[in-house]
Amino acid sequence: MSAVPLRNNKAAAAVRSVTVLGATGSIGDSTMDLLRAAKDRYRVEALTANSNVAGLAKLAKEFGARYVAVADSSRLTELKDALAGTRTECGAGESAVVEAAARPADWVMAAVSGAAGLKPALAAVDRGATVALANKECLVCAGDFFMERASKAGACILPADSEHNALFQALASGNREELVRVVITASGGPFRTWSSTDIEQATLAQALKHPNWSMGQKITIDSASMMNKGLEVIEAACLFGLTADEIDVLVHPQSIIHGMVEFSDRSVVAQLGAPDMRTPIAHCLGWPDRIVGPAAKLDLAKIGQLTFETPDFARFPGLKLAYEALRTGRGATTVYNAANEVAVAAFIAGKIRFGAIARLVEATLEAWIRAGNLAPLTSADDAITVDHNARNKAVTLLPQIALKAS
Incomplete structure (x- = not known):
């Protein structure tokens, strides 16, 4: 169960x-x-x-x-x-x-x-x-x-x-065997329309200017790199027992649709709401009932239009790396997360450029796999050990990644 x-x-x-x-x-x-x-x-x-x-x-x-x-x-x-x-x-x-x-x-x-x-x-x-x-x-x-x-x-x-809570609500419309795929939406962050060259040189202040959400520093930077969406893909797989091929990401700049589920009859059920974290939290707090939430009423007429784009793996390689880590399994997702945390901290400290965040994660994953470190995780201590060792590996790789970007 x-x-x-x-x-x-x-x-x-x-x-x-x-x-x-x-x-x-x-x-x-x-x-x-x-x-x-x-x-x-x-x-x-x-x-x-x-x-x-x-x-x-x-x-x-x-x-x-x-x-x-x-x-x-x-x-x-x-x-x-x-x-x-x-x-x-x-x-x-x-x-x-x-x-x-x-x-x-x-x-x-x-x-x-x-x-x-x-x-x-x-x-x-x-x-x-x-x-x-x-x-x-x-x-x-x-x-x-x-x-x-x-x-x-x-x-x-x-x-x-917000995204997983949206999927949770939408999944109630059908049974597991009727599921075709889930779709996690992404705002695209502050660099959605930027070129690869401009993203590479982005400053901390620019990375922290999220167009829709008010969040902590780390998650805002993750949104700018789309690493947060990669983490959410992995999270969705674990929460709902999904494979990588059953999870899609769709860029939706307005952040009104938070998640969608497609069923075998080709019905697509979506959850919508104003971009306010109090909405999914209120759903959890009141579940299985619903409580009165303080978020703004959704006014679609005022918004006018909802638009969608395919995510660009070339400009946002962190998302592609998440799918690769999920398919690899056996601790690879732990390494992905640990290396990203080291990379974000280094970017905040001014040690690497924004574009080097994904390169450090990729280098750490490649080194980890080459060393034959992949094994199933069977306890919290296993996960914490892999997290600790992956962070150390990312730190040792940091100087050469910073040098390549200079």
């Missing part, structure tokens, strides 16, 4: 206890905004943050959180001081974040970014919680293992990304 439910008519609980992992990030902020609007329906069990103690303490006081944890182990005293006089328990370090996920909340938002989010998400999965998954790395780094573990524990995985 899939951990991703396609149909469920179970009545929602009167009051649902929730935990938000990554409460002070962009996804966490949207989640807390929704909880703020429905305090009579939800009770906050636990909240976590990476290092934003002030923001975490403020949320804990506002929502009466029972437990909070900061990933930075050196900030425990600061967190305790900020919450002095309250009943909120405090923790710090990786184990404390895992403890937050393991506490008895009905619903968990898994929005801790990077490979650091894997163990906390698994802690929620292992107790059979409903997990709204906004951390790509759980699936990109350890997808098969993660979903198998969720199924065994009876956990319910709800996709919180």
Whole structure:
């Protein structure tokens, strides 16, 4: 039985206890905004943050959180001081974040970014919680293992990304054997119409000017390179049990259609909505019911037209590399993600040009495969080890990639 439910008519609980992992990030902020609007329906069990103690303490006081944890182990005293006089328990370090996920909340938002989010998400999965998954790395780094573990524990995985949530909703219109393909849409980012030469030389400020979405720095740069769409292709394969050939990407600059599903009778079911992350999060938060969401009403007449383009693998090679990693399997997607994180960090630090991001990922993948490192991942530790080693490999390749681009 899939951990991703396609149909469920179970009545929602009167009051649902929730935990938000990554409460002070962009996804966490949207989640807390929704909880703020429905305090009579939800009770906050636990909240976590990476290092934003002030923001975490403020949320804990506002929502009466029972437990909070900061990933930075050196900030425990600061967190305790900020919450002095309250009943909120405090923790710090990786184990404390895992403890937050393991506490008895009905619903968990898994929005801790990077490979650091894997163990906390698994802690929620292992107790059979409903997990709204906004951390790509759980699936990109350890997808098969993660979903198998969720199924065994009876956990319910709800996709919180806009594209995967759109597919989740559209897939309910048919059965798996009737599925032909799914289509993930992409805005095309700020460089959609740029030449390869201009993309190569793009600055950090230009890469951060997303035309439609307001997101964190890393994911905005990933959108500019279309690496984020590559990650989403891998994620969709894991979530819904799809092959690479069953997943297409379509550039849709207006970001109104977030995902489509084509069935055997050639019906295509699409999910539409204004580009606001609170919409897919609200769907997850209310599921199997729907709650009132604060996003703007969709006015198609005002928008006027919806346009579509085929993605250009030559200008955006990161997307092509994702398909290659997915077909290779056995840890290749973990390497893809790890190398991309190293490359993005290097670009932000001014060590490489924008165009070198994909070249570093490609070089890391090629070196990894040549060395015979590919093997099935059977545990979180396996995934974390591959992630760590792939990052080290990417770092060693970084100087020659930077040199080639100079």
